[in-house]
Amino acid sequence: MSHSPLRLVFFCIVLLSGRYIYAQGQTPVIVLSEADQSVEILGRMEHLSDPKNELTLEVVKTKPFNSLHEKRAPSFGFDKATHWFKIKLHNQSSIQDWLVEIAYPPLDSIDLFYQDASGWHHKSGGDHYTMASREIKHRHVTFPLALSKEETVTLYLKIRSTSSMQVPISVWSREEFGNGQYRIQFMNGIFYGMMLIMIFYNLFLYFSIRDKTTLYYVFTLASGTNVIAFFQGYGFFYVYGDYIITEHLFTIISGPLFVICSAVLTRSFLNLKSFNPALDSILKANIIVTIGAVVIILLFPISFKALHVLTFLNCFLILICAIYCFYKKYRPARYFLLAWVALLLAAALFSLRNLGFIPANWLTDMALYIGGILQTLFISFALGDRINLLVKENQEAKEKELQLEHLAKEKLELEVKERTLEIQKKNEQLEELNEVKDKLFSVVAHDLKGPLNSLKGTLSILRMGALSKDEFNDLAKSLDTQLNQTTYFLENLLQWGRTQIQGELYSPQPIRLDELTKNTIDLLQGEIEQKNIQVSLLADENSAAFGVKNMILTVIRNLLSNAIKFTNAGGSVKCIIQPKENLWVVSVVDSGTGIPPKYLENIFSLKGISTLGTREEKGTGIGLVLCKEFVEQNGGKIWCESTLGKGTTFSFSLPKSN
Template sequence: MFFKQSSYPLNSAYIKACFKLSLLCIVFFPIATHATVLPPITKFDYLSIGKKVTFFEDKTAKLTLTQIQLADAQGKFESGKQSILNFGNTKSAFWIKVKYVPTKYVQNYFTVDAPNIENVDFYWFNSLGDSKTIYTGCFLKSVEGVHITNNFVFTLPVQEVSQENTIYLRVKTNNILMVPMKLSAVDKTMQGRIYKDSIEFVYIGILFALLLFNLFLFFSIRDVTYLHYTLYVFTLSAYLLLYIRGYSYLFGEDFRILSNHYPHVFLSLSVFFSLSFCMKFLTLRKLLPGFVKLYYVTAFAGLILLVVSLAGYKSIGSQIAQFLTISVALLVWASGIVAYFKGHKTAKYYVLAWAFIWVTVAIVTLTLANVLDSTEFTMQLIPIGSTLELLLLSFALGDRYKVIMQTEQSVRDENLMLVRTQNQRLEENVTLRTVQLSKTIKELEASNAIKNKLFSIIAHDLRSPLNSLISILSLNDMEALTIDELRVMLKDNKQSIETIYNTLNNLLYWAKDQMTAVTTEPQTLDLNALLAELMLIYQPLLEKKEIDCDIDQVEKCFAYADINQIRLVLRNMIDNAFKFTPRGEKITINLRYEDDAVAFEIANPVTDVSKVNANQLLGLNITEGTYGTENEKGVGLGLKLCKEYVETNKGIFQINLQGDLVIVSFKIPKSENLTSFVS
């Protein structure tokens, strides 16, 4: 890198020849050329001037200044569309032309406000033939005329007359090429630097505070999660400050050049430590083992970035870095969300932190794709966004520590509860007994209501059929009926008598259960014989109602249960199916073995299945007695008793609806003893 006056070969005669050549091109090619003409800059604030300059892409990266001036005269330069020029990741060189008219006797500076451009060639000349050439870049040391810190500041000659000056700037790098430029007077330069440095010092201070604080916490509580987080803060801060913001110059020019040769080493290390921190924080192996392999794959990609960066392939490393940044942010963000919904509530700040990084990455990606304008804000977005992400992750660690302390406090509170005084225990017992007494009172009130309902049943549902039977017998005593008439009338009242019998049976069993606890006397019983016994009773009734009964049963079907209770269950199930099956339809009965149980199932069609409420039929209270398809009356106790007795015999009782069929079924334990005790 060097500085020289009127050189290469910019002497007075050469400058004049270039101006004549440009003038001839403009005169003789007015139609073929469409030169982009921008007014010279006259305001020297510390602001980006990307929209006030023109540029040309040298795809060969081999063109000379003379060739560039000819291309400029031919109108091949384009005007800048953004405040900060964004040329992307390319191997091309770019020539930028800046015209300005300085104020007399005022010191001005031209600043390339980016620390990591490899080639920055500066050409300045004025109309009087004065010239200045400086070759610099992030791989070279400072020379006279340019001050290299975290940017490149070129000192412009002080003018004694107000005249137009021209700068040609050639930039090239094997990385993403963004060129923020500023042309400012000495006072504006100082003001702008102070404002920019004040912003950067804020997040630099936050980064150092997070680093030291969490390192202190690690040594205090010996939680390895804080160590991984501290290493992540250190490596990410090193990448942001040394390379992105260019503060490596503080450690000497040799270190600055070295860090620019291997820019993504710290980024790859930050990938490793971010993944290890997230695995520890989310307890990934225990909570989300499926994500562990994805973390290892991503870590391997970070290893590739480390190798590529150490090998000096900056362009390839830059592409891998962009992909890896997006991938890591997506992976750790997604795992945080899944962990949060799986009960890891301390992940809320963690999810917010990586969501913030996602927004940052999205804005930067859109900026690099030229969807959004490159501005001072987007240039500062990555370090500011990363700082806020680290701050939120620190909040997540704080929340995690708070949860740990709350858990310990909860354990202490539980231990304190164990040593409560006897008086407190007595108060709890009194409260418990009060609740039990209230429950008992409610049960008694319910029992009293049931008793009243039963009296209503006995008064109405049993008295009416009995009155009818007494009338028949009175007529017979008076010899008002012939034998045939008596036979017909008794046959017509047989169904009422059966109803009375079934109702009385249910009432007696229910009353017995109300007075004493339900007890069972299980024994081996033959369900085939028991079913046959009941079918002899119901077959005439089925024939009268023209109902077919299809019975599918296995032979020698033995169960182990209380015979009287199961007989009552079968009677009620058959009676219920008979009552609600329309005339001319069919009832299906199935008796079979299922593993270690005996299954009994009866299915019958109903007139309107939408009116059947299985939950209500199996409720705790006595339901209203319902009428069958031909006014057969029930008491409302049958299915309740069935459910109670089946469950008492260690079985399962169910009611299901299938199309227009009501399927009532139960399962009870089968017997290994094949001897029947059915009487």
């Protein structure tokens, strides 16, 4: 009993404070007075969660509600449940026109129920309703409420949202609401005006210097401003409030657009690809994951929690990148680091509040404001520092260019000497080409001499007329064969001429070396019989090589012709074809006069000496040059072994056919 007077005094103090009355076990009573015409409810209300989204007002009125922390606005993070709030207001003032403001625009659906003398009233709002449907045209959902003096009313709020469940509620007199909004709008106008000035200034700067990093910063500023406008309700109020589909689209893409733009800006500004390719790849991966998350949320109505997690992760990654480049002494990274420390800490506070990890307060509510202003300021410094650095680098580049020009002048004489040597070398090559040209007709005489001698001998026999009809027919057939072979040889020779002038397309194919060698022996049969030389062929039955047929035929013909020419009458020539690993080795072995050692070194060049055969046969010295050229073009090698007075062996290799 001794404490009763103290309790009465305490009750009177609370009553006179114009704030609220709270009886244990009952809903707190918020007292509205003329002295305080704006009341922030915070946690002075009761709460009921409906996880299955099935409770009606009639059922809710019978359910027990839970108390909340009095000094914190309700914050439940991303929760798909329907949340009911019970608020009791008592109007002590003569003011009858009041407004109930829910100052978190991203909430999807807000239903207000209350009862007065005329019965129950139901009002709806949220970003799933158009701006035109709102009684009070304001960026926040605001419901008008008429209260007589000394009237007490109980409000039931039903809130559902796929975004974060933040419920900051205030009750205003209409006059005080107008005054408060004037102050808030003035401050917001300064902020958004500054952001627009920075956007257009940097856009003008981009068109002046054409630096893509500046353009990325413009996109980052625009997307960041859009995020702040979205969470403050200005986007819904001015841009897309009359179109629910557009509002849903902006709700989904606003945060990801900032994530993508800021990541691209970071990669470009810090030149991450050069400093740390791994961090660069991680940022690119985060961009791709963010785009994937947007697509999934567009297709399926799920919580936006993943987007906030990706935003927080993006903040963390950019902070790491800035710290790393600052550690690597990249000068522009210092202001960039300060800019993103400010903004990313603000974004982290905001995201952590939305995720429900920390309570809502003035710092978390104003975090994006403060972070945006500081970020804009520091990145402007960073861009200025970067431009100064580019100017300095440009000056250094000009100085280096002057030094290089001086060095170029000093090197001019050396280049003239080198060009002179190059011209001399080309003159030597031209002389060699002229020598090849001069020998072209000699080649014709060299490679056609054997067949033509055979034809000449045949014609001499025909002139004698001492042939029977059968013998004449046999000679006619032989003559026809040699003419065809000679015509084919001329075509091959013309082909070689084209290789010397225009070059030849290398088109190898499988060829049978034994068949080519046998055909060549048949072509030279006349010379072989005249000198009574024994020519033998020792070859594998499956000697299939890979090369250009016409070239290899020319090589074999030249080597056999030379062997016959330098072999005495009654001597022997052997053609041996044998495998060696992945190659075929063709050897033409004669028992002729041999080659002096002093001539072997240049035997396959135009410096080689052409000598007469055993019957004074003339040559040009170009045949072996052709052999070397054709063999090497077909991927092989050619070589010669000779013993003076005993004979010579010419060999070449070719790849086996697969």
